[in-house]
Amino acid sequence: xxxxxxxxxxxxxxxxxxxxxxxxxxxxxxxxxxxxxxxxxxxxxxxxxxxxxxxxxxxxxxxxxxxxxxxxxxxxxxxxxxxxxxxxxxxxxxxxxxxxxxxxxxxxxxxxxxxxxxxxxxxxxxxxxxxxxxxxxxxxxxxxxxxxxxxxxxxxxxxxxxxxxxxxxxxxxxxxxxxxxxxxxxxxxxxxxxxxxxxxxxxxxxxxxxxxxxxxxxxxxxxxxxxxxxxxxxxxxxxxxxxxxxxxxxxxxxxxxxxxxxxxxxxxxxxxxxxxxxxxxxxxxxxxxxxxxxxxxxxxxxxxxxxxxxxxxxxxxxxxxxxxxxxxxxxxxxxxxxxxxxxxxxxxxxxxxxxxxxxxxxxxxxxxxxxxxxxxxxxxxxxxxxxxxxxxxxxxxxxxxxxxxxxxxxxxxxxxxxxxxxxxxxxxxxxxxxxxxxxxxxxxxxxxxx
Numbered sequence: 001x002x003x004x005x006x007x008x009x010x011x012x013x014x015x016x017x018x019x020x021x022x023x024x025x026x027x028x029x030x031x032x033x034x035x036x037x038x039x040x041x042x043x044x045x046x047x048x049x050x051x052x053x054x055x056x057x058x059x060x061x062x063x064x065x066x067x068x069x070x071x072x073x074x075x076x077x078x079x080x081x082x083x084x085x086x087x088x089x090x091x092x093x094x095x096x097x098x099x100x101x102x103x104x105x106x107x108x109x110x111x112x113x114x115x116x117x118x119x120x121x122x123x124x125x126x127x128x129x130x131x132x133x134x135x136x137x138x139x140x141x142x143x144x145x146x147x148x149x150x151x152x153x154x155x156x157x158x159x160x161x162x163x164x165x166x167x168x169x170x171x172x173x174x175x176x177x178x179x180x181x182x183x184x185x186x187x188x189x190x191x192x193x194x195x196x197x198x199x200x201x202x203x204x205x206x207x208x209x210x211x212x213x214x215x216x217x218x219x220x221x222x223x224x225x226x227x228x229x230x231x232x233x234x235x236x237x238x239x240x241x242x243x244x245x246x247x248x249x250x251x252x253x254x255x256x257x258x259x260x261x262x263x264x265x266x267x268x269x270x271x272x273x274x275x276x277x278x279x280x281x282x283x284x285x286x287x288x289x290x291x292x293x294x295x296x297x298x299x300x301x302x303x304x305x306x307x308x309x310x311x312x313x314x315x316x317x318x319x320x321x322x323x324x325x326x327x328x329x330x331x332x333x334x335x336x337x338x339x340x341x342x343x344x345x346x347x348x349x350x351x352x353x354x355x356x357x358x359x360x361x362x363x364x365x366x367x368x369x370x371x372x373x374x375x376x377x378x379x380x381x382x383x384x385x386x387x388x389x390x391x392x393x394x395x396x397x398x399x400x401x402x403x404x405x406x407x408x409x410x411x412x413x414x415x416x417x418x419x420x421x422x423x424x425x426x427x428x429x430x431x432x433x434x435x436x437x438x439x440x441x442x443x444x445x446x447x448x449x450x
Contacts, residue, residue: 003445005058006438012060013431016043019063020424027412034123035109035378036410037069038417069369069380073108073411075403081339082120082154084110085408088400090363090392094126094379098151104129105379106364106372106389108408114338118155124377127151130346130359137357144391152346152359154338161213162354163296164329167206168303168312169220171325175260175317177201177224187221188235188248202320205237206327210295213332216241218249228256228315232271234287234302243290250285250302256315257308264307281307330354344394344402363399364389 020041030036046059075085086092086108096102098119105126112120112128120128129149131139140148180201203221210216217237222230232254239247252271255263264283268274273285285302305312333352340346344361366372371385382389392399 002056002058003438003442007435009058009060010431010434010438012046012062013434014428016041016061016063017424017428017431019065021421021428023065024417024421024424027410027417028414030378031410031412031414033109033378033410034111034407035073035107036412037067037071037073037108037378038410038412039374040066040068042066067370067372067374068411069372071411073408075406075408078111078405078407080111080113081337081405082112082114083405083407084112084340084344084361085403085406086110086363086400087403089369090365090394090399091369091380093129093146093149093362093364093389093391094122095129095151096126098127100127100129100150103381104146105375105381107377107379109378111407112152114154118153118157120152120154122377124379126377126379128361130344130361132359133345133357139360139393143362146389146391148391149362152361154346154348154358157335157338157348157356157358159213159332159334160350160352160354160356161209161211161332162328162330162352163211163298164208164300164327165298166301166303167208167325167327169204169305169325170311170323171202171204171313172318172321172323173202173222173224173230173254173256173313173315174320175315177320179224179226182223182225182231184231184251185233185246185248187219187223187233188239188246188251204322204325206325208298208300208327209329209331210289210291210293210298212293212295213330214291214293214295215331216291222254225253228258230254230256230315234285241292243292249287249289254304254313260314260316261308261310262305262313264305267304276307281309283307283312340402340404342394342402342404360393361402362391363394365392365397365399366390 023039023041027038041063044062046062091106091108094105094107109122111122115121130152131143131149142148201223203219205217205219207215207217218234219237220234222232225231234250236242236247250272255266257263264276264281267283268276271285273287275284283304287300289298330352333350333354335348336351337349345357346359347355347357349355367387368385371383372380373383375381394402
């Protein structure tokens, strides 16, 4: 009967609007939740076909929840170096357990901080997953499966040392210096240092580091042996720190052109480990060093300058001077900070100025993110409707970009929610009137037989 159908239609309307009000309440409750995606209610009719033409049979309304997972929330800056926001498509991969054996979930809530053991997790207690980088800073070759990621841990990063691999010289040797006698190996044999003796004629001591972070003093010395020619030796100040005899690491003759620039070809042939880069004309010595303190053997490239140029060692009629001695490497440093860059790379910085790239955070993309299943803590689980995940590097294959030291706010518009609340309240009241009126009509119908 139509009156009974009207009652049922009104009841379905009350139920649908109740669900809508619940969604509004949830949105307002989570308006300050990082990465929260608002929920809405989508209505559709329920139609009961009538057996007779011209007769209407009410069915009511059906409510279905919809999460606006694909809508971008506003991004705001943060003071935490491990906070991260996603601009565009994609989700962080997280795991419910720190060892990665729990359930894999997906989230946009990027407020990650280290726990007591150094594992990065957000306020919902789920742990951020990433690819671990190898020594060359590359992600695993097999990186499409969830087995390729692991929980980011920044609590087990110890000190680090960076061995010296390159030293550049910028010096002027006085062209007016008198020619002196020289016996090969004399400088290192006498272990001449700035505090000792007068030979060689010119010298400069510099410091390098081995793989253990220990500092070693080396000296480069010059004696003028002929016009435009200088004997050169590079040796360890403390000869016992290296296995080379008398600490001598490199020796030969540096030859200059008449304009004071270095003759790279002639010099390279004279040096023990000298060579000239065929493309750039750079004159280098590639010096192997075996340390006696147990550190790994080093290979240090000494850069003397460029052929026919004055960007390194030169000879001009002016007092000996040192423009620069630059070398890389550093002593042992302790962890000072952990940051995430715009590529999603987790970088550890040490107080000796060195840094290490440890992990790279992937983004998981889905064909239909709005069909993901909502879980506690602003997390989502994969469903048949969402499609399978795809792990992407940020900024590639449709994945969004990372914004370091930032958080994505909830995509909730409070003004819109209150407007929807008013409409929902009015529609709910209208459905109660349908039920009340239908009840009164039924009561009148019952009175007919009295």
